[in-house]
Amino acid sequence: xxxxxxxxxxADFSDLKSQITLAEQAGADWLHLDIMDGHFVPNITCGPxxxxxxxxxxxxxxxxxxxxxxADAYIEIFHxxxxxxxxxxxxACTHLHRTISRIKELGMNAGVCINPATPVELLRDILPYVxxxxxxxxxxxxGGQAFIPTSPAKLHQAAxxxxxxxxxxxxxxxxxxxxxxxxxxxxxxxxxxxxxNYVFGNGKIADAIRTLKKTANAIRS
Ligand code: DX5
Ligand code: ZN
Numbered sequence: 632x633x634x635x636x637x638x639x640x641x642a643d644f645s646d647l648k649s650q651i652t653l654a655e656q657a658g659a660d661w662l663h664l665d666i667m668d669g670h671f672v673p674n675i676t677c678g679p680x681x682x683x684x685x686x687x688x689x690x691x692x693x694x695x696x697x698x699x700x701x702a703d704a705y706i707e708i709f710h711x712x713x714x715x716x717x718x719x720x721x722x723a724c725t726h727l728h729r730t731i732s733r734i735k736e737l738g739m740n741a742g743v744c745i746n747p748a749t750p751v752e753l754l755r756d757i758l759p760y761v762x763x764x765x766x767x768x769x770x771x772x773x774g775g776q777a778f779i780p781t782s783p784a785k786l787h788q789a790a791x792x793x794x795x796x797x798x799x800x801x802x803x804x805x806x807x808x809x810x811x812x813x814x815x816x817x818x819x820x821x822x823x824x825x826x827x828n829y830v831f832g833n834g835k836i837a838d839a840i841r842t843l844k845k846t847a848n849a850i851r852s
Pocket of ligand 2: 638663664665696805
């Protein structure tokens with residue numbers, strides 16, 4: 632089954648409680664939380680206090696996407712706040728194996744993410760240690776951007792590498808996922824779909840989640 636991970640970045644921040652409840656009721660599998668520091672990416676979002684506050688509102692796993700420099704300094708803090716999956720960027724971690732190991736030691740699932748211009752091949756040596764690979768299909772920093780059309784080819788490559796090295800690793804895609812791109816990413820091997828604007832952008836949260844799920848699982852089966 633393909634998992635749907637709505638990105639809260641596009642939700643109404645003044646009413647997170649109802650937005651999260653609607654997403655959960657509509658069958659969201661994970662909640663994707665985009666953490667940006669204004670350094671690694673040119674935008675700032677929210678941090679551990681917000682995660683801690685919304686942790687009380689839902690049982691959905693928190694799929695936490697760190698777009699920050701110096702992730703090492705914050706691993707414990709995000710764990711304490713309630714992150715279940717903690718994903719760091721290949722481009723932002725000098726000692727990636729150490730970072731991933733620390734995430735695992737704390738009992739979280741560890742993810743590694745690459746930007747659109749970073750080759751998939753660079754993930755080969757870290758793959759045995761992670762639970763999730765996240766392929767960005769936009770340049771990280773903002774929601775609502777256009778899907779980069781070369782992304783399915785990267786997903787394909789990542790799916791092949793995962794199959795060879797560690798088949799249980801999740802392959803997640805993030806950026807511009809909607810009813811027009813879902814088919815291409817699932818056919819390319821993605822099994823966790825992040826969607827921000829498509830889910831929260833038009834007030835039809837439940838419809839959007841159901842459409843993504845139905846389309847994705849029809850392709851998978
Ligand atoms: C972008 C974030 C995404 C973003 C996706 O840096 O990592 O998770 O919310 O938003 P959409 O689905 O609108 O492209
Ligand atoms: Zn994200």
